[in-house]
Amino acid sequence: MEALLFIVGVLTVFITISIVLTLGDQALLFFNDPAVTLAEFFGTTQWQPQAGQFGIWALVSATLTTSVVALLVAVPLGLAAALYLSEYASPRVRDILKPLLEVLAGIPTVVYGYFALLFVTPILRTLLGADRVGVYNMLSAGLVMGIMILPLISSMSEDALSAVPRSLREAAYAMGATRLEASVQVVLPAALSGVGAAVILGVSRAVGETMIVAIASGAGPNFSFNPLEAAETMTGHIARISGGDLPYGTLDYSSLFAIALMLFLVTLVLNLISQWFVAKFREQYE
Amino acid sequence: MNAYAIETKNLSIFYGQFEAVKDVNLQIETGKITAIIGPSGCGKSTLLRAFNRMNDFVPTSRVNGEILLHGQNLYSREIDPVEVRRRIGMVFQRPNPFPKSIYENISWGARINGFKGNMDELVEQSLRSAALWDEVKDKLKQSAYALSGGQQQRLCIARTIAIQPEIILMDEPASALDPIATLKIEELMQELKKNYTILIVTHNMQQAARVSDFTAMMMLSGEGERSGTVIEFDQTTKIFTNPRDSRTEGYVTGRFG
Ligand SMILES: Nc1ncnc2c1ncn2[C@@H]1O[C@H](COP(=O)(O)OP(=O)(O)O)[C@@H](O)[C@H]1O
Ligand SMILES: [Mg+2]
Numbered sequence: 428m429e430a431l432l433f434i435v436g437v438l439t440v441f442i443t444i445s446i447v448l449t450l451g452d453q454a455l456l457f458f459n460d461p462a463v464t465l466a467e468f469f470g471t472t473q474w475q476p477q478a479g480q481f482g483i484w485a486l487v488s489a490t491l492t493t494s495v496v497a498l499l500v501a502v503p504l505g506l507a508a509a510l511y512l513s514e515y516a517s518p519r520v521r522d523i524l525k526p527l528l529e530v531l532a533g534i535p536t537v538v539y540g541y542f543a544l545l546f547v548t549p550i551l552r553t554l555l556g557a558d559r560v561g562v563y564n565m566l567s568a569g570l571v572m573g574i575m576i577l578p579l580i581s582s583m584s585e586d587a588l589s590a591v592p593r594s595l596r597e598a599a600y601a602m603g604a605t606r607l608e609a610s611v612q613v614v615l616p617a618a619l620s621g622v623g624a625a626v627i628l629g630v631s632r633a634v635g636e637t638m639i640v641a642i643a644s645g646a647g648p649n650f651s652f653n654p655l656e657a658a659e660t661m662t663g664h665i666a667r668i669s670g671g672d673l674p675y676g677t678l679d680y681s682s683l684f685a686i687a688l689m690l691f692l693v694t695l696v697l698n699l700i701s702q703w704f705v706a707k708f709r710e711q712y713e
Numbered sequence: 714m715n716a717y718a719i720e721t722k723n724l725s726i727f728y729g730q731f732e733a734v735k736d737v738n739l740q741i742e743t744g745k746i747t748a749i750i751g752p753s754g755c756g757k758s759t760l761l762r763a764f765n766r767m768n769d770f771v772p773t774s775r776v777n778g779e780i781l782l783h784g785q786n787l788y789s790r791e792i793d794p795v796e797v798r799r800r801i802g803m804v805f806q807r808p809n810p811f812p813k814s815i816y817e818n819i820s821w822g823a824r825i826n827g828f829k830g831n832m833d834e835l836v837e838q839s840l841r842s843a844a845l846w847d848e849v850k851d852k853l854k855q856s857a858y859a860l861s862g863g864q865q866q867r868l869c870i871a872r873t874i875a876i877q878p879e880i881i882l883m884d885e886p887a888s889a890l891d892p893i894a895t896l897k898i899e900e901l902m903q904e905l906k907k908n909y910t911i912l913i914v915t916h917n918m919q920q921a922a923r924v925s926d927f928t929a930m931m932m933l934s935g936e937g938e939r940s941g942t943v944i945e946f947d948q949t950t951k952i953f954t955n956p957r958d959s960r961t962e963g964y965v966t967g968r969f970g
Contacts, residue, residue: 601803
């Protein structure tokens with residue numbers, strides 16, 4: 428059994444390494460091309476392969492904007508849902524609500540994509556003005572992505588909150604704490620490492636999400652942090668371009684791997700930041 | 714003002730259909746230490762947790778009869794249980810400090826209860842009252858979990874003192890501690906009694922005899938009965954030297970229980 432687990436562990440590491448190598452190999456081709464420089468890649472904001480412009484920020488900006496919108500929806504709502512389920516709801520209410528929430532996680536992302544495009548976007552255009560909000564926009568994609576991530580964050584956070592020993596809650600209540608004070612100021616901080624892990628996973632899901640942004644946020648790189656504008660994310664761009672038939676070995680083709688590598692890096696950095704955050708602020712209980 | 718800190722009248726406590734504590738009539742005197750003793754499972758904790766409405770968190774629990782705090786029924790409609798818990802503090806069987814710093818363990822309760830004064834002073838004062846100040850004064854910013862079990866329990870007492878309750882409930886506060894730490898808690902109780910009314914549940918007869926002024930003896934109310942009740946309540950010296958009930962005598966002399 429132990430040997431089996433070991434093999435699985437090694438396999439995971441092996442797969443990760445091969446992904447990085449595959450990405451790195453092709454990306455190297457891209458960066459070795461005389462037409463691109465690292466300075467241009469990281470330092471400019473236009474991404475137009477036809478015109479020989481490879482500024483990754485045009486895509487990173489959209490990824491960050493949609494992800495931030497998504498997290499602004501998913502983290503507060505997910506935490507509120509988790510706190511409600513673990514600290515307020517009676518067991519019966521919990522048994523009904525939890526599976527309902529988890530249904531949200533089972534909806535295919537392509538459905539979410541069209542939900543954003545055909546339902547949320549028209550509402551946004553009515554509310555904020557059709558002249559200000561485009562048919563494709565990052566806000567709609569981000570909001571719906573938030574709804575998609577919400578059950579992930581709430582269910583993982585709820586597990587973490589439920590794992591906090593009852594004695595801590597009793598301590599808080601015995602001090603004359605209200606339910607809200609006990610949940611937010613004692614239980615939540617004690618569960619922060621688990622809640623942090625949930626948020627980290629949520630961030631990774633948001634950054635990596637493809638279908639929703641490909642459908643609803645726009646099909647063209649646009650360096651902008653304005654959520655009302657259309658812009659293409661890294662994932663959306665890869666999906667669209669690789670959908671066409673790109674000849675192997677061209678710059679366009681290898682540029683996709685450079686984007687993918689960048690995506691990998693962004694996720695990694697966000698992960699590291701969140702881990703640092705959790706390590707700094709968590710309250711450990713025995 | 715009423716001479717009794719707490720008075721119960723025909724108090725019964727249920728978990729669902731099960732009557733865990735039956736027909737208890739007690740008068741707890743202000744400024745004294747009252748011990749509740751008895752074999753495990755006879756309802757000592759249940760009774761104690763009714764006094765600060767901690768049983769409210771057990772959805773099936775229910776109370777019949779009255780618990781009067783200065784003549785006011787703790788379970789009447791207009792009473793806010795949160796306010797009850799502020800006025801009646803509790804120390805638990807296992808030390809349960811918050812996973813925060815020593816300082817914050819004290820300041821948190823005071824802050825949520827609207828304390829507006831000098832927090833540093835309050836923290837020092839509370840730690841001094843709990844005979845812990847000298848041991849922790851140089852590490853107030855450290856996690857409470859770095860303390861020993863006995864220190865943690867005194868910290869829990871300190872944070873309770875910090876919200877200035879009228880009554881302190883202690884549920885076997887020394888049962889998880891070594892003899893030296895236990896002795897410290899007992900000495901501390903003698904100090905605290907000057908300012909607070911204390912109710913302590915203990916399974917340790919010597920401890921009850923050493924620290925308390927009054928003792929309530931609890932037992933299952935009869936053969937084949939699962940409900941516990943107070944079979945005798947008197948001055949501690951009486952209970953230990955000249956009990957009225959033969960079951961009390963048997964228990965305190967260690968013949969059974
Ligand atoms: N939350 C609960 N739900 C149901 N029954 C309980 C609960 N807590 C305690 N009891 C029962 O009530 C009785 C008294 O328990 P307890 O007050 O803990 O006794 P003691 O503190 O004297 O050992 C026991 O029979 C116990 O099983
Ligand atoms: Mg008990």
